[in-house]
Amino acid sequence: MNYELYMGAALAEAQAAVADGEVGDGAAAVVDEALVARARRTSAGSGDPTAHAVLAVIRETSQRLGRPSLAGVTVFSVVEPCAMCAGALLEADVDRVVFALADPRDGACGSARQLLGQGVAGSRVRVVSGILADEAAELRPELLRTATERGGHRETSA
Numbered sequence: 048m049n050y051e052l053y054m055g056a057a058l059a060e061a062q063a064a065v066a067d068g069e070v071g072d073g074a075a076a077v078v079d080e081a082l083v084a085r086a087r088r089t090s091a092g093s094g095d096p097t098a099h100a101v102l103a104v105i106r107e108t109s110q111r112l113g114r115p116s117l118a119g120v121t122v123f124s125v126v127e128p129c130a131m132c133a134g135a136l137l138e139a140d141v142d143r144v145v146f147a148l149a150d151p152r153d154g155a156c157g158s159a160r161q162l163l164g165q166g167v168a169g170s171r172v173r174v175v176s177g178i179l180a181d182e183a184a185e186l187r188p189e190l191l192r193t194a195t196e197r198g199g200h201r202e203t204s205a
């Protein structure tokens with residue numbers, strides 16, 4: 048599977064989100080080498096905190112395929128999915144998640160917490176990261192700053 052090609056579609060969605068005044072967050076879904084859905088974050092415009100790109104692309108894919116199980120689907124996301132989106136990916140039973148940029152603050156695929164991926168009990172979802180990360184970082188420079196600030200500086204919460 049050409050990861051860069053489909054991540055390019057997710058990045059285009061994220062760029063459109065930024066143009067709409069949203070956070071740069073885009074996603075795409077692929078089945079059998081075909082792009083079946085693409086979506087972007089609409090939280091600012093809709094006032095809906097759950098309107099993340101991954102959640103939207105899961106809904107769209109499910110409607111297109113006419114079934115609640117997304118077995119056989121690979122979801123591409125510009126940013127590492129958050130806990131909410133990772134939970135939805137588990138519920139949808141997707142095959143694989145591919146993301147460009149890790150999110151040290153909210154990422155739930157190994158950065159801030161790990162809800163899915165290789166070796167996680169109850170998860171058969173495979174995780175691939177770092178695809179077109181430089182292009183994604185241009186849209187989400189704050190994530191790189193967060194990663195740098197965290198380097199060598201650990202805080203423990205009470």
Ligand SMILES: [Zn+2]
Nearest residue numbers: 099128129132
């Ligand atoms: Zn999310």
